[in-house]
Structures are given as structure tokens and as C-alpha cells.
Amino acid sequence: MALQSTLQRRAATVLAALLLLLVAGCGSSDDDETPEQSPAQVMEQAKRHFDEAASVHISLSTESTPSSGNGVLAATGTVTRDPAFEGDVKVILNGLTATVPVTSVGGKVYAQLPLQTKFSVIDPAEYGAPDPADFADPQNGLSALLTKMEGLEKGKETRSGDQILTSYSGTVPGAAVKRIIPSADAEADYDTTVGVDEDGRARTVKVTGTFFSGTSDTTYDVKFDRYGQKVEITPPTS
Numbered sequence: 001m002a003l004q005s006t007l008q009r010r011a012a013t014v015l016a017a018l019l020l021l022l023v024a025g026c027g028s029s030d031d032d033e034t035p036e037q038s039p040a041q042v043m044e045q046a047k048r049h050f051d052e053a054a055s056v057h058i059s060l061s062t063e064s065t066p067s068s069g070n071g072v073l074a075a076t077g078t079v080t081r082d083p084a085f086e087g088d089v090k091v092i093l094n095g096l097t098a099t100v101p102v103t104s105v106g107g108k109v110y111a112q113l114p115l116q117t118k119f120s121v122i123d124p125a126e127y128g129a130p131d132p133a134d135f136a137d138p139q140n141g142l143s144a145l146l147t148k149m150e151g152l153e154k155g156k157e158t159r160s161g162d163q164i165l166t167s168y169s170g171t172v173p174g175a176a177v178k179r180i181i182p183s184a185d186a187e188a189d190y191d192t193t194v195g196v197d198e199d200g201r202a203r204t205v206k207v208t209g210t211f212f213s214g215t216s217d218t219t220y221d222v223k224f225d226r227y228g229q230k231v232e233i234t235p236p237t238s
Helices: 002-032 039-052 132-136 142-147 174-178
Strands: 055-062 071-080 084-093 096-105 108-111 120-122 150-160 163-173 189-196 202-209 218-225
Touching: 039 142, 039 150, 039 163, 039 189, 039 202, 071 096, 071 132, 084 132, 096 132, 142 174, 142 202, 150 189, 163 174, 163 202, 174 189, 174 202
Parallel strands: none
Antiparallel strands: 055 071, 055 218, 071 084, 084 096, 096 108, 108 120, 150 163, 163 189, 189 202, 202 218
16 A cells, blocks of 8 residues: 555656646747747848948849930948949939949039940939938838838738748838839829838839839839948049
8 A cells, every 4th residue: 555655656746747847838939939020120120221221232123224314223331321323323314324433422422424435423313313321211211111001901922033032012102102203193092012021121112103204113122232331432532
């Protein structure tokens, strides 16, 4: 009887220990589980990544080419938090297109205009273009589009090269788009889709709407990469 009683006590002790482990394990799983971010929180995080990066390489382009009017067709280069920009901007001026090397730093925009061998200071508004350094402006630049999206919804996962992106779609007020692409209609809304990578960085932005009079909706594709590289942009020497 003593042996049986001892065995029963040991069995009860082992059972109690197992129950404690199970309860502790369940509690740990619940505590460690990270709640899914809302679409708005994802956009806020993506904006912080952009704003806090020392630099971001951008590529903005459209396949549409209007027959008249002025505007930006493409821009490729690096933008820094200074703010500054160095790259190429493709514009259309009264039906003619030109790709112009541009450096914007220290509040001045330098461009090597067609048929010129040296850079000169320009007013980009005369060419229907923004100051590309303003792309880095947290309030009115590219990252501002992310948190100004209305009717924001999470979409599907897609592959872009070797990256898996989650899409988020909504509309952006034309006034915000116009600060990036001056030919936009400030009174319109623009369908916008953002692709966010697994690290929470915005990698692609697609904006669709009216940009040129007499044409159907135009889509601009923007790509972000090379986050955080150390880049120094200085005024051109020639």
C-alpha cells in the first residue's frame, strides 16, 4: 500500500508539472504574437523609413507622351535629406522632349540644358517641373503621398524581381500629387497603389489620373531603392 501511495503521489506531481508547462507555453505564445498592423500603420511606417533614410534612389516614369503642353515624363536619381537631388529629368516642352542632367542643392536647381555644355541655375517651374530636392520634403514630398491616401485597403502580395511586395491602394488628393508632378489637377483624386516590402519599406508607387489636357488617364510609376546609402551631393563645377 505504501508503494502504491508513493507511486500515486509521484504521478500526481508529474501531471501537475505537465499542466503548468502547458499553461505557460500557451501564455507565452499569446504574449509573443504580434498583432497585424492596419494599412494606415503600414503607410506610416513606410513613410518613416523614407524620411529617416540618408538617401533614396528614385525612378519616376510614364509611358504616356502627350502631343502638347509642358510636364515631367521621367526623373531618375538620388534624393537626400539635405534636401538635395542629383540625376536626370525628362520633360516635354510644347511637344518636344528632352532629358536634362539636374542637380538641386542648397536651394538652387542646376541643369545642363540641351545644346549647352555647362550647368546653369534654372527655375524648374518654367519647364513644368518641380524642384526635385522637394521630393525629400516630409510634408509635401514623395513620402507624404503614403499617408495622404484615402479609402486605404490592403491588397495582394506580388513579386517584383527578388522582392515580395504587399499592395495597398486608395486615392490621393490632386493637391498632394501636384506638388510632385505639377501638371496634375489639384481638384481631382488620383488612384494610387503602393507596394511595401517585407521590411516595411515602400518600393513602388503607381499613381493614375489626369495629368495632361486632351488625354485619357495617365499612369506614373515610381520606384524606390538603395535606401540609406551615404551620398554627398554638391553644386556642379561646370
